[in-house]
Amino acid sequence: MTRFYKITLYIVAAAYSLLLSGCSSESDEPLMTDVEISITNEVNGQPLVLLDKTYTNPSGDTYVVHDLKYFMSNVKLINSRGEATYIEPDSYHLIDEQIGKRAFTLKNVKADTYTKLEFGLGVDAARNHSTDQYGDLDPSSTMVWDWDTGYKFLSLVGTYVANTKEGGLVFHIGGDTNYKTITVDLQQPLKIQSSSGNRIQIVTDLNGLFLEPNPIDFDEINTAMTGPAAAKIAENYSTGFFKQVTAN
Amino acid sequence: MLRSNICMWAKLGTTIVGIAAIVAACERPASVAPAPELVQLQVPANFPAPLPQPAHNPATAQGILLGKKLFFDPALSVNGNVSCATCHQPQKAFSDGQALSSAGVSGKALKRHAPALMNLAWMDGLFWDGGAKNLESLSFAPLRHPDEMGQDIAKLVARLQQHPTYPSLFKAAFGTDSITAAALSRALAQYQRTLVSASSRYDKHIRNEPHKTLTQTELQGLHIFKKNCSSCHATDLFTDNRYHNNGLDNSFPEGDEDLYFGYGRISRRTEDIGKYKTPTLRNIALTAPYMHDGRFKTLEEVLQHYSSGVKWSASLAPELQQHAKPGIPLTATEQQKLIAFLHTLTDEAFVKTNYSSP
Numbered sequence A: 001m002t003r004f005y006k007i008t009l010y011i012v013a014a015a016y017s018l019l020l021s022g023c024s025s026e027s028d029e030p031l032m033t034d035v036e037i038s039i040t041n042e043v044n045g046q047p048l049v050l051l052d053k054t055y056t057n058p059s060g061d062t063y064v065v066h067d068l069k070y071f072m073s074n075v076k077l078i079n080s081r082g083e084a085t086y087i088e089p090d091s092y093h094l095i096d097e098q099i100g101k102r103a104f105t106l107k108n109v110k111a112d113t114y115t116k117l118e119f120g121l122g123v124d125a126a127r128n129h130s131t132d133q134y135g136d137l138d139p140s141s142t143m144v145w146d147w148d149t150g151y152k153f154l155s156l157v158g159t160y161v162a163n164t165k166e167g168g169l170v171f172h173i174g175g176d177t178n179y180k181t182i183t184v185d186l187q188q189p190l191k192i193q194s195s196s197g198n199r200i201q202i203v204t205d206l207n208g209l210f211l212e213p214n215p216i217d218f219d220e221i222n223t224a225m226t227g228p229a230a231a232k233i234a235e236n237y238s239t240g241f242f243k244q245v246t247a248n
Numbered sequence B: 001m002l003r004s005n006i007c008m009w010a011k012l013g014t015t016i017v018g019i020a021a022i023v024a025a026c027e028r029p030a031s032v033a034p035a036p037e038l039v040q041l042q043v044p045a046n047f048p049a050p051l052p053q054p055a056h057n058p059a060t061a062q063g064i065l066l067g068k069k070l071f072f073d074p075a076l077s078v079n080g081n082v083s084c085a086t087c088h089q090p091q092k093a094f095s096d097g098q099a100l101s102s103a104g105v106s107g108k109a110l111k112r113h114a115p116a117l118m119n120l121a122w123m124d125g126l127f128w129d130g131g132a133k134n135l136e137s138l139s140f141a142p143l144r145h146p147d148e149m150g151q152d153i154a155k156l157v158a159r160l161q162q163h164p165t166y167p168s169l170f171k172a173a174f175g176t177d178s179i180t181a182a183a184l185s186r187a188l189a190q191y192q193r194t195l196v197s198a199s200s201r202y203d204k205h206i207r208n209e210p211h212k213t214l215t216q217t218e219l220q221g222l223h224i225f226k227k228n229c230s231s232c233h234a235t236d237l238f239t240d241n242r243y244h245n246n247g248l249d250n251s252f253p254e255g256d257e258d259l260y261f262g263y264g265r266i267s268r269r270t271e272d273i274g275k276y277k278t279p280t281l282r283n284i285a286l287t288a289p290y291m292h293d294g295r296f297k298t299l300e301e302v303l304q305h306y307s308s309g310v311k312w313s314a315s316l317a318p319e320l321q322q323h324a325k326p327g328i329p330l331t332a333t334e335q336q337k338l339i340a341f342l343h344t345l346t347d348e349a350f351v352k353t354n355y356s357s358p
Helices: A002-022 A206-210 A228-239 B002-026 B061-071 B140-144 B153-161 B166-174 B181-193 B201-206 B216-228 B256-261 B299-309 B332-343 B348-353
Strands: A032-043 A054-056 A062-079 A092-096 A103-110 A113-121 A150-161 A166-174 A180-191 A199-205 A242-247
Touching: A032 A062, A032 A092, A032 A206, A062 A103, A062 A180, A113 A228, A150 A206, A150 A228, A166 A228, A180 A199, A180 A228, A199 A206, A206 A228, B061 B166, B061 B181, B140 B153, B153 B166, B153 B181, B166 B181, B216 B332, B299 B332
Parallel strands: A032 A199, A180 A242
Antiparallel strands: A032 A103, A054 A062, A062 A092, A062 A113, A062 A150, A113 A180, A150 A166, A199 A242
């Protein structure tokens, strides 16, 4: 009887203590914090201005940008030991110049020293084959194809003047093969020591879409969706679009 | 020994209680809304297995009811005059009787014929060119197209959110009265999967149901059908759900977003240019005119095409190249018998059951 009583008491006490500690972080647990990712889309070192500025691509053609949007997804932080110790769940972020949406927040990042950022440009095949989605994948955006189910991974719309042609510039890049996983080194490591001020700043260069490994001449390529032209631009964004990634 | 055993059990017990306590403490409070009732698709005995239903959108009684209401509601269109049922009319087996409808909000003619809707739970690749991968993704196309319902999806969702009854219907179906575009399309998909047509005279014949024999002419028509047509209009779905060039045209102009490439604009393969999805022949007597552009007004015209009008091009279906000239030679009598058989695929019960809006 006494023994039974003791055991019961032990169970209740243990359960109570577990209950108290189970859902909240205690001081001996590692620090978990937010990391803000912000993006500046640039052309030749200057922040992108829609409509009012004329730019020159590496082939010497001029262009004006009406809108730029793209998806960054499956964001991971890789620590100094090369381990992807932070994997953002349900990770799909629409970067949208038209409405100035150029940042997102990674939640519950463990304190560590991170040296690389990994993400996908586009929407992975797991989500690209059905457009009844939520959040940034909500189909009410213009980043959805209704006639050929899927998402536009990157949309660059504007006008161009090339050597022999001029007109509308429409790059709607999509299709599973154009989903690219991109890993970039942080220029200095992100050392998370406190719960505020953890930021990663990404700078892109729009002309990187038109340079390497596939120079894009607007006389030849001024519209693209999923075919060979789109594949060329997708190869370019996997290497030359995200220019500089810094942390503080 | 006994004591250590008891201690071990006590520790185990503690762990279990502890885990249970944590789980209980971390869970959100249970929703007060009753869970939607799952509905199992009834598979007719003579049908193949349906496609796996999407795990993220299981059919429920409440979801189907909501989907039906949405399907028949002209408030879904930008001008409040066009519902899904405007071009997919139940009495015509969810087709519209028009070659190229101009019933959309702009009044402009569409570029493809409105397909009849039935047995969609068995069909992958929707639209004539297979561009819509599933029903959950499909609805945004007609909702948004400027010549169909012309909606801005975000505005439509906001409008439904202000509606006196929709928020509670969405809550019953999906557990929240916060309406999303995804839930709207999922409800429409659930309803459309219920449109199963399998009660024609042919079905009763093939399932050996009593008192429903086919006439001699109809049986002869069935024989002609099996021999000449069933490689593409396959199984008791009367479609192989694949894409074929049936010789309607021999040139496929570029432009218009490659619309005239048919399946070729989706697969992006040259060999698929000019192919279209095999339509089901169920309820075919109710769904004139025929083909992806509605060019043939009658079944007689269709059979004349197969008999003597098939045009050769590189992607022409091999099934239509088995004779001296392209096509399937059929005598006038054979054509009449075939048409008699095709009429046995009319499913009056299907049409009547779905006739009225909720």
